[in-house]
Amino acid sequence: MMKMHGLGNGPYWIIYYAYFLILSTVYLVLFVIFGALIGLNFFKTNDYSIQFVFFFSFINLQIVLSFLAATFFSKVNTAQAIAYLYIFGSGLMAGSLIRNFLEGGKFPRNWITVLEIIPAFSLYRGLYELSQYAIRASETGNPGMRWSDLNDRTNGMRDVLIIIIVEWLVLLPVAYYFDYAASVGNSSGLLSIIKRLLRKNPTWRRIAVNEVADNDVHVEMEKLDIIKERETVDQVLQQRNSGYAVVCDDLKKVYHGKDGNPDKYAVRGLSLALPYGECLGILGPNGAGKSSFISMMIGFSKPTSGNAFVQDFSIHTDMENVYNSMGVCPQNDMLWEMLTGREHLQFYGRLKSLSGSALDLAVEESLRSVNLLLGGAADKQVRKYSGGMKRRLSVAISLIGDAKVVYMDEPSTGLDPASRKSLWTAVKQAKQDRAIILTTHSMEEAEVLCDRLCIMVDGRLQCIGRPKELIARYGGYYVLTMTTSSEFEREVEDLALKLSQNARKVYHLSGTQKYELSKQEVRIADVFMAVENLKRRVEVQAWGLADTTMEDVFVKVATGAQSSDELS
Numbered sequence: 001m002m003k004m005h006g007l008g009n010g011p012y013w014i015i016y017y018a019y020f021l022i023l024s025t026v027y028l029v030l031f032v033i034f035g036a037l038i039g040l041n042f043f044k045t046n047d048y049s050i051q052f053v054f055f056f057s058f059i060n061l062q063i064v065l066s067f068l069a070a071t072f073f074s075k076v077n078t079a080q081a082i083a084y085l086y087i088f089g090s091g092l093m094a095g096s097l098i099r100n101f102l103e104g105g106k107f108p109r110n111w112i113t114v115l116e117i118i119p120a121f122s123l124y125r126g127l128y129e130l131s132q133y134a135i136r137a138s139e140t141g142n143p144g145m146r147w148s149d150l151n152d153r154t155n156g157m158r159d160v161l162i163i164i165i166v167e168w169l170v171l172l173p174v175a176y177y178f179d180y181a182a183s184v185g186n187s188s189g190l191l192s193i194i195k196r197l198l199r200k201n202p203t204w205r206r207i208a209v210n211e212v213a214d215n216d217v218h219v220e221m222e223k224l225d226i227i228k229e230r231e232t233v234d235q236v237l238q239q240r241n242s243g244y245a246v247v248c249d250d251l252k253k254v255y256h257g258k259d260g261n262p263d264k265y266a267v268r269g270l271s272l273a274l275p276y277g278e279c280l281g282i283l284g285p286n287g288a289g290k291s292s293f294i295s296m297m298i299g300f301s302k303p304t305s306g307n308a309f310v311q312d313f314s315i316h317t318d319m320e321n322v323y324n325s326m327g328v329c330p331q332n333d334m335l336w337e338m339l340t341g342r343e344h345l346q347f348y349g350r351l352k353s354l355s356g357s358a359l360d361l362a363v364e365e366s367l368r369s370v371n372l373l374l375g376g377a378a379d380k381q382v383r384k385y386s387g388g389m390k391r392r393l394s395v396a397i398s399l400i401g402d403a404k405v406v407y408m409d410e411p412s413t414g415l416d417p418a419s420r421k422s423l424w425t426a427v428k429q430a431k432q433d434r435a436i437i438l439t440t441h442s443m444e445e446a447e448v449l450c451d452r453l454c455i456m457v458d459g460r461l462q463c464i465g466r467p468k469e470l471i472a473r474y475g476g477y478y479v480l481t482m483t484t485s486s487e488f489e490r491e492v493e494d495l496a497l498k499l500s501q502n503a504r505k506v507y508h509l510s511g512t513q514k515y516e517l518s519k520q521e522v523r524i525a526d527v528f529m530a531v532e533n534l535k536r537r538v539e540v541q542a543w544g545l546a547d548t549t550m551e552d553v554f555v556k557v558a559t560g561a562q563s564s565d566e567l568s
């Protein structure tokens with residue numbers, strides 16, 4: 001989340017490094033104090049500063065090694081299992097071999113030094129030397145290891161310290177570089193890191209990464225609006241400075257099936273071009289692939305194939321630059337319970353390079369825009385916030401600073417009508433000079449906020465256009481709803497067919513029927529007259545005539561696409 005809002009790789013790395021170092025140092029100090037308090041000669045007799053330097057340099061090496069190893073694993077469980085095996089195996093081996101080699105006298109001393117390049121061996125050699133000095137101290141009454149003892153040729157501690165510190169200095173930049181390479185493309189396989197490091201000038205060109213074949217045969221002809229959008233994408237991709245905020249080029253996402261399950265095609269070739277100042281709404285039934293699309297765009301997951309460019313930066317190779325200009329309001333609020341709303345905004349504002357009075361002003365405006373100034377809400381800890389307040393804070397975080405591209409995953413979920421309206425005002429103001437991609441299940445929200453809408457079903461784009469265009473294209477009909485007692489249902493059907501030859505029954509439940517009447521065949525005045533006539537013969541309990549809504553369009557497109565998918 002912090003990286004998504006522009007936290008650079010360097011500060012991110014330093015924070016994590018410092019966190020693990022502080023944690024390990026506290027553990028190390030407590031470990032030595034506890035050992036000394038219970039009277040262990042190992043700790044009591046040897047110079048504390050030698051012990052500190054030895055353990056401290058080793059924990060630094062251990063952190064660097066963990067960071068380096070982490071870049072080669074994409075799954076936490078695999079990394080954990082291999083780390084346990086390594087620590088257990090290498091510890092066991094080093095523990096028994098070092099003592100045998102040193103005390104047996106047959107193994108060449110130089111080779112022991114070579115073995116100490118493996119961290120577990122250097123650790124056990126250091127421990128062995130400290131324990132030998134402690135034993136001698138308790139037998140003779142002399143002090144344990146002192147700094148001057150490092151000049152003793154038989155004492156391996158000096159070599160151990162040199163090896164550990166040199167390894168740490170060498171591996172530190174290597175680990176940072178590999179971690180950076182992995183995070184840039186958000187992929188952590190060794191092969192993909194090496195490929196990315198070798199790739200030349202990858203910024204502006206089409207790349208097909210792990211090209212996948214969509215095994216499903218899709219019979220339906222592609223619609224004109226989608227073809228046109230793809231043509232725009234093709235044209236934009238020819239230019240270097242496109243002037244478009246977001247361009248998606250045949251983006252695909254496949255989740256590979258596990259335990260014999262088939263692969264899941266979540267996004268099947270999405271092509272979109274989004275100019276600045278536009279809010280694009282993505283609609284779709286559950287499981288349509290909206291979140292999978294957003295998670296690729298924000299660097300949460302890697303596309304299986306295709307590419308996308310945010311302000312001309314590729315999501316495969318320039319994710320860090322993408323993050324610099326991005327704001328995200330995730331589906332689930334990612335907030336710190338102990339921080340206040342104001343502190344959240346101050347933190348994310350600083351990540352967006354705001355400071356001083358500019359930061360204070362931006363925070364104040366953000367809080368006002370999402371109604372979090374009232375009643376001191378801004379200065380309450382987030383754990384005391386209601387669900388709606390958390391949602392509003394998430395939206396404010398996504399908009400703070402100068403994020404040019406903002407992703408909002410169902411931003412108004414859980415908000416009461418008044419909060420929703422004020423949130424919409426904030427989003428409308430914010431979209432003036434930036435591009436917003438928004439997913440929602442609320443047709444009202446889509447119509448109010450979005451300049452264009454697209455409907456996704458089963459990973460495919462079904463249509464794209466301005467809300468009014470879509471309603472005109474897919475909704476060239478009125479909806480007549482009428483409720484009578486069951487014995488008069490036939491009369492209602494006759495009325496609908498008389499008004500429009502092509503009237504289509506779309507709903508029927510115990511006396512209530514719904515018909516679609518073609519706008520070309522029907523005049524509203526005729527409908528009113530026909531209903532008045534019917535009322536003279538039949539008891540009409542309720543009736544209504546409505547123009548097509550976005551919801552009707554959505555249901556029509558979604559069910560149409562689902563049934564055509566079932567056929568194919």
Ligand SMILES: Nc1ncnc2c1ncn2[C@@H]1O[C@H](COP(=O)(O)OP(=O)(O)OP(=O)(O)O)[C@@H](O)[C@H]1O
Pocket residue numbers: 255264265266284285286287288289290291292293
């Ligand atoms: N990590 C995953 N592994 C396997 N399949 C997944 C994974 N994430 C999503 N899917 C599948 O991919 C498809 C698209 O899911 P996605 O969450 O992108 O849809 P959505 O349109 O955002 O749905 P919703 O509106 O419910 O949030 C679904 O069939 C889902 O089951």
